[in-house]
Amino acid sequence: MRALIFDANYRRRLDNDLKEWVGKGYLDDDAADRIRKDAASRAKGQSRLPAVFAIIGVICLALAVAAFVAANWAVIPRIVKLCGIAAAIVGANFLAAYSAARGRNLIADLATLFAVLVFISGLALVGQIYHLPQDWPAGAMLATLGALAAAWLAQSSAALVVAAVSAISWVFARGEPAGLDIAGSGIALLLIAAMVAHVILYPLRLGRWAVLALVFAAYLRFLIEAAGTRFDPEEAVMFALSLFAAALSGWALALLRHSESRLPEVREKDGAFLFARSTLDAGAVVLIGLVVISLIAAMSGSGSGLSVGAILAYWPIPATILLAGGGFILAFARSFGRFETGALGAAAGVAVVAVFLGAVAPNAVVIVAAFSFAATVGMSAAGTVAGFGTWTAFGHIGTAAVVLWLLNETIGSLIGQSLFFLIAGVLLIAVAALSAWHIRRRSGEMEGTA
Numbered sequence: 428m429r430a431l432i433f434d435a436n437y438r439r440r441l442d443n444d445l446k447e448w449v450g451k452g453y454l455d456d457d458a459a460d461r462i463r464k465d466a467a468s469r470a471k472g473q474s475r476l477p478a479v480f481a482i483i484g485v486i487c488l489a490l491a492v493a494a495f496v497a498a499n500w501a502v503i504p505r506i507v508k509l510c511g512i513a514a515a516i517v518g519a520n521f522l523a524a525y526s527a528a529r530g531r532n533l534i535a536d537l538a539t540l541f542a543v544l545v546f547i548s549g550l551a552l553v554g555q556i557y558h559l560p561q562d563w564p565a566g567a568m569l570a571t572l573g574a575l576a577a578a579w580l581a582q583s584s585a586a587l588v589v590a591a592v593s594a595i596s597w598v599f600a601r602g603e604p605a606g607l608d609i610a611g612s613g614i615a616l617l618l619i620a621a622m623v624a625h626v627i628l629y630p631l632r633l634g635r636w637a638v639l640a641l642v643f644a645a646y647l648r649f650l651i652e653a654a655g656t657r658f659d660p661e662e663a664v665m666f667a668l669s670l671f672a673a674a675l676s677g678w679a680l681a682l683l684r685h686s687e688s689r690l691p692e693v694r695e696k697d698g699a700f701l702f703a704r705s706t707l708d709a710g711a712v713v714l715i716g717l718v719v720i721s722l723i724a725a726m727s728g729s730g731s732g733l734s735v736g737a738i739l740a741y742w743p744i745p746a747t748i749l750l751a752g753g754g755f756i757l758a759f760a761r762s763f764g765r766f767e768t769g770a771l772g773a774a775a776g777v778a779v780v781a782v783f784l785g786a787v788a789p790n791a792v793v794i795v796a797a798f799s800f801a802a803t804v805g806m807s808a809a810g811t812v813a814g815f816g817t818w819t820a821f822g823h824i825g826t827a828a829v830v831l832w833l834l835n836e837t838i839g840s841l842i843g844q845s846l847f848f849l850i851a852g853v854l855l856i857a858v859a860a861l862s863a864w865h866i867r868r869r870s871g872e873m874e875g876t877a
Contacts, residue, residue, distance in 0.1 A: 489544035512549040539583035567597035584631035591637035615645040627698035635705040662786035676710030677754025684761040708817035715825035721785030767813035774809035778802040
């Protein structure tokens with residue numbers, strides 16, 4: 428739906444621009460009409476609403492099968508239950524293969540999704556039939572492997588989403604961590620690698636975001652395991668997670684800059700390029716969310732505060748700092764002097780600093796508030812400058828959340844209000860001046876090349 432709205436807005440703006448350009452003599456009427464027809468032809472078939480409704484319908488059908496079996500559990504013989512599950516899986520896969528052979532990829536994907544959901548439901552039903560002991564992590568892993576196998580064998584993006592969700596369930600279903608689980612982390616990395624390869628070969632936005640959610644879930648689990656019992660890991664884990672989001676953003680930005688020389692129509696269909704775009708957006712979403720959480724924790728007094736030495740002694744943090752630094756250095760090297768790259772990197776850096784201050788100096792509320800406000804405004808502005816809509820949208824949301832929380836906390840203190848508005852005013856004026864300078868510079872470059 429969002430894509431439809433943005434596409435309609437784009438065509439509306441394009442039509443207005445074409446009228447203005449024809450009026451100024453930049454284009455003739457025939458050229459403007461050809462541009463309109465090309466934009467309209469590319470918009471055709473982009474609606475994903477039918478696919479969304481179909482996916483929801485398939486999920487409902489799978490739930491209906493499971494509910495019917497559960498409702499008639501005592502009546503249906505055991506062999507009929509097993510044969511029914513097997514027949515549904517085989518029949519759905521046969522339909523998927525038949526549809527794929529005739530080029531009906533959507534039907535094939537939906538049939539594969541139905542087979543995967545019946546397979547997952549069948550795991551629980553078989554466990555009940557034979558009174559097997561409950562083992563949620565093992566069941567989640569079986570569901571993950573089954574869905575992942577279906578995703579690769581049937582080239583199904585819907586099955587990959589199910590695999591990612593099942594893997595996230597497995598990550599958190601392994602109980603309270605007793606220490607660093609090297610084997611579990613290794614299995615998670617293998618699953619992530621297989622899923623990343625799939626979304627690069629068979630691009631789908633929902634699949635990319637599901638895999639990225641698994642990446643952050645696995646890293647969060649790893650951080651909690653690495654923290655052990657040496658200290659309350661909440662602040663350090665939050666800071667390390669923000670560093671990880673920045674690290675992914677840096678490497679994604681480097682990959683995007685590497686792809687800049689390619690033609691736009693080729694680049695927008697490249698799975699690696701699309702995954703890098705989604706990674707950059709996911710990093711921004713996580714950073715903005717952590718900035719808001721860190722500010723709320725600092726101002727509500729729930730943050731205990733850690734020393735800088737304690738945070739740096741937490742070994743995943745220096746390792747992630749090196750990872751983040753390498754990504755941004757490579758991104759800047761590939762686009763030396765690019766204002767857009769610098770804006771994105773600076774905004775991510777301010778966000779990390781805001782979370783760091785919330786972890787080590789929760790009592791310095793004014794400083795934490797200033798950096799939090801600067802981070803959300805900066806990420807919104809950087810997204811506007813670089814053309815990353817997700818950065819802009821979530822930057823606006825984060826700014827609204829920060830402002831509302833600050834007003835709520837300072838409403839009873841005139842001194843607090845004066846400090847807040849002073850900081851906010853200075854930061855907004857600075858952002859406005861920087862944006863105006865960038866716009867003037869870009870305008871000058873365009874006039875010079877005309």
